[in-house]
Amino acid sequence: MAENSNSIIEMRNVGIRYDQGPEILSDINLSLKKGSFHFLTGKSGAGKTSLLSMMYLWQRPSRGSISVFGKDINFTNRDSLASLRRRIGVVFQDFRLLEHLSAFDNVALPLRVCGMEEREVRKRVSELLSWVELDRHMLDAAATLSGGEKQRVAIARAVINRPELLLADEPTGNVDNFIAPKLMKLFVELNKLGTTVVIATHSDKLINDFAYPRLHLQNRGLHILYPSDKSGLGGSDV
Amino acid sequence: MSKSVYIARKQELPLKGDSTSLFLQVIISIAVFIFAITLSGVLSINSILENWNQSILGSLTVQIMPINDANQEKAAAETLAYQEKAIEFLQTVEGVIKVTPLDDEQLKGLIQPWLGDGVNIENLPMPRIIDVKLASDAEIDFAKLAQDLAVASPQASLDNHKLWLSKLIRFADGLKLIALTILLLVTAISAGAIFYTTQMSLGLHRYIIEILHIMGAKDAYVAQQYAKRMAVLGLIGGLFGLLFAIPIIFFIGSLATQIEGGIISEANLSIGDWIMILILPLFAMTISMFTAYYTVKRTLQKML
Numbered sequence: 001m002a003e004n005s006n007s008i009i010e011m012r013n014v015g016i017r018y019d020q021g022p023e024i025l026s027d028i029n030l031s032l033k034k035g036s037f038h039f040l041t042g043k044s045g046a047g048k049t050s051l052l053s054m055m056y057l058w059q060r061p062s063r064g065s066i067s068v069f070g071k072d073i074n075f076t077n078r079d080s081l082a083s084l085r086r087r088i089g090v091v092f093q094d095f096r097l098l099e100h101l102s103a104f105d106n107v108a109l110p111l112r113v114c115g116m117e118e119r120e121v122r123k124r125v126s127e128l129l130s131w132v133e134l135d136r137h138m139l140d141a142a143a144t145l146s147g148g149e150k151q152r153v154a155i156a157r158a159v160i161n162r163p164e165l166l167l168a169d170e171p172t173g174n175v176d177n178f179i180a181p182k183l184m185k186l187f188v189e190l191n192k193l194g195t196t197v198v199i200a201t202h203s204d205k206l207i208n209d210f211a212y213p214r215l216h217l218q219n220r221g222l223h224i225l226y227p228s229d230k231s232g233l234g235g236s237d238v
Numbered sequence: 239m240s241k242s243v244y245i246a247r248k249q250e251l252p253l254k255g256d257s258t259s260l261f262l263q264v265i266i267s268i269a270v271f272i273f274a275i276t277l278s279g280v281l282s283i284n285s286i287l288e289n290w291n292q293s294i295l296g297s298l299t300v301q302i303m304p305i306n307d308a309n310q311e312k313a314a315a316e317t318l319a320y321q322e323k324a325i326e327f328l329q330t331v332e333g334v335i336k337v338t339p340l341d342d343e344q345l346k347g348l349i350q351p352w353l354g355d356g357v358n359i360e361n362l363p364m365p366r367i368i369d370v371k372l373a374s375d376a377e378i379d380f381a382k383l384a385q386d387l388a389v390a391s392p393q394a395s396l397d398n399h400k401l402w403l404s405k406l407i408r409f410a411d412g413l414k415l416i417a418l419t420i421l422l423l424v425t426a427i428s429a430g431a432i433f434y435t436t437q438m439s440l441g442l443h444r445y446i447i448e449i450l451h452i453m454g455a456k457d458a459y460v461a462q463q464y465a466k467r468m469a470v471l472g473l474i475g476g477l478f479g480l481l482f483a484i485p486i487i488f489f490i491g492s493l494a495t496q497i498e499g500g501i502i503s504e505a506n507l508s509i510g511d512w513i514m515i516l517i518l519p520l521f522a523m524t525i526s527m528f529t530a531y532y533t534v535k536r537t538l539q540k541m542l
Contacts, residue, residue: 100252
């Protein structure tokens with residue numbers, strides 16, 4: 001595959017299916033530019049989570065090729081895949097926190113797997129947890145936190161190592177109206193600093209408030225919709 | 239300064255509370271217990287063989303068969319004459335450093351366990367025995383020596399102990415082989431138990447491992463956490479196993495020293511042998527650590 005140095009993710013004729021079932025996504029062609037910001041939309045079951053999981057290198061496509069940070073994942077070994085994943089921050093819809101660990105240890109996870117010095121880990125994590133207003137719950141086990149608090153921990157964990165690519169699945173779904181804009185502001189600020197952002201959402205408010213293009217999944221295909229396009233499907237393939 | 243500075247880092251994988259921990263510790267304890275006792279057996283057999291070889295290689299025995307004659311005095315005199323001839327001959331053999339005929343008292347000592355005290359040896363058709371010490375570097379053709387000895391003293395026969403010793407050595411080698419097989423089996427069973435419990439644990443903690451991978455953890459990061467935990471379990475299990483094995487080894491040793499006849503009582507463990515036994519918990523720790531490490535690495539290969 002010809003690599004585009006300006007692309008964070010390149011997908012060519014990608015299809016994904018589970019076991020022997022039908023394809024969830026077919027012929028996906030996508031070039032995600034460095035520093036871009038997209039919403040990922042589509043009905044439930046449209047394949048948003050599958051597309052995201054290929055983006056954060058957890059699933060391989062059933063066919064086609066995916067290149068992430070210029071590396072074709074079909075020809076990348078396990079350790080190199082791990083190194084690529086360190087450059088990606090992920091916020092899951094179900095948070096996926098380690099419930100037995102404290103909020104602090106959860107947020108510290110991406111830094112520790114990289115082997116960062118503990119002193120630096122403590123400094124960075126403490127600062128970020130204060131910023132998301134969780135400093136009082138720093139040592140609380142994740143299991144004891146409320147839904148909104150867990151979501152903030154999940155977001156802090158995704159951004160702690162200043163990822164080049166940030167993928168978020170419904171990141172503001174469980175937070176209140178005060179925290180949600182603050183978190184979106186964080187994503188926007190990270191994007192301004194160069195992080196490529198993809199946010200999967202069902203929230204029309206979010207899509208309307210922030211004029212970013214949408215990657216819309218429909219009929220197993222991917223379409224791009226620009227904020228000016230009100231028709232819903234008038235955009236082009238990405 | 240944040241209060242987080244004072245908190246201890248918690249392991250991502252909660253392996254400490256695993257239900258398999260106690261099971262593995264018991265398995266490793268039993269394995270080290272069996273290993274220590276079997277190893278002490280192997281080392282004792284080695285020490286016995288070494289002692290036998292040492293004593294046998296440097297000596298041989300010449301037996302002068304008694305002359306049968308109605309006149310006992312004459313027969314005894316002739317037997318002694320053959321003994322003298324044999325001694326004279328043996329003293330000329332290259333590699334022989336000492337030729338000592340056993341006197342009547344020593345001969346009495348040899349038959350005392352069977353015939354008791356107060357036996358008049360002169361009334362018995364007793365062979366005379368000559369103990370011959372050889373130089374450590376002596377290169378002797380025993381077949382030729384036996385022939386020459388028979389010529390020099392027709393009543394003399396040579397016993398270089400090789401025949402009975404070779405049977406004993408074969409027996410001891412067989413025991414050693416059995417013991418080594420047990421050691422291998424014990425190691426393999428323990429490694430197998432670690433392999434399967436680690437795989438089971440990986441299945442239990444699959445959710446956490448997936449998250450770690452998504453965060454960018456390499457297989458080695460997960461494997462190290464398992465290896466560390468298994469090293470601790472291996473060491474503790476090994477120490478317990480050794481703790482129970484040492485009194486048993488001393489007990490078996492004391493039983494061996496009570497056996498008269500001097501064959502098994504030669505089974506002494508040297509300091510080097512004891513060091514080998516005492517480092518078994520470290521061996522258990524190493525085996526546990528590496529088995530866990532490679533099991534995790536191998537199992538995780540199947541994940542993306």
